[in-house]
Amino acid sequence: MSDRISEHISLKEAIKSHTATRLGIDNIPRELDLINMKTIAEKVFEPLRKWVGGPIAINSFYRSPELNSAIGGSTTSQHCIGCALDLDDNYGHKTNAEMFNYIKNNLDFDQIIWEFGTDENPNWLHVSYVSEDVNRRRCLKAYKYEGKTKYKVI
Numbered sequence: 001m002s003d004r005i006s007e008h009i010s011l012k013e014a015i016k017s018h019t020a021t022r023l024g025i026d027n028i029p030r031e032l033d034l035i036n037m038k039t040i041a042e043k044v045f046e047p048l049r050k051w052v053g054g055p056i057a058i059n060s061f062y063r064s065p066e067l068n069s070a071i072g073g074s075t076t077s078q079h080c081i082g083c084a085l086d087l088d089d090n091y092g093h094k095t096n097a098e099m100f101n102y103i104k105n106n107l108d109f110d111q112i113i114w115e116f117g118t119d120e121n122p123n124w125l126h127v128s129y130v131s132e133d134v135n136r137r138r139c140l141k142a143y144k145y146e147g148k149t150k151y152k153v154i
Contacts, residue, residue, distance in 0.1 A: 005034075005061075006041035008049055014061040019071055027064045029082055036082035037062060040129040044107055045085060051102055054093040059124055060086040083110070084128040097121045104139055108132060114141040114154065 005014045014037055020027040029037060049056055063071070063079040078084035089096055097120060103112050113126040122141075129135065140151040 005037050006046050008055070009041050009045060009058065009061075013058060017060075017063070017067055020064070020067045023070055025064060025067045025070060027062065027067050029062045029064075033062060033080075033082035039131075040083055040085060040127075043129050044103065044109060044127055045087075047107055048087075048099060048103060051106075052089065052093045052099065055091050056093075056099070057088045057090040058085055059088050060084075078110070078128040078130075083130055084126060086115070086124050086126050088124040095121050096123070096125050100125050103127055108135055109137060110135040111138045111140060113151065114139075116142055116144070 003011050005011055015027045015029065017025075017027050019025070045056070060079060061084075062082050063073060063077065065080050068074075068077050068080050073079065079086075087096075087099060089099060094102070096117070100112060100114055100122060103109055103125075108129070110128040110130045111126070112128075114122040115124045115126055117123040139154050141154045142149055142151055144150070
């Protein structure tokens, strides 16, 4: 198993999880998951990082089904097959809103989610990539309603 997913993503960074470490959960991707991870890195992350002009924080990339369950993730989460990234520009090069709009207007993707925050800037963004012929280019906004996460098309 290579130690790199792409030029700017190490395998260690892609599978890092404090929850997995704390609970002793194996968070090692399968071969197909690694292929998916390399694809989204090539098609979304690396072009975005080039545009941003510096590092982008990856809050979550690969999650094993056991880890996903432990954190209360969706049972159909694309993180579990290596097709999704949660990104946050902690480094101040571009805002999360600017990254959201760049992806929406310039890159191919399956889903992009404006994760909570305000109308001006999400707290983070979720983006997924499946394949050129399957991607839905679906743009959503996550919000809380009666304590549950809901999504609306934007």
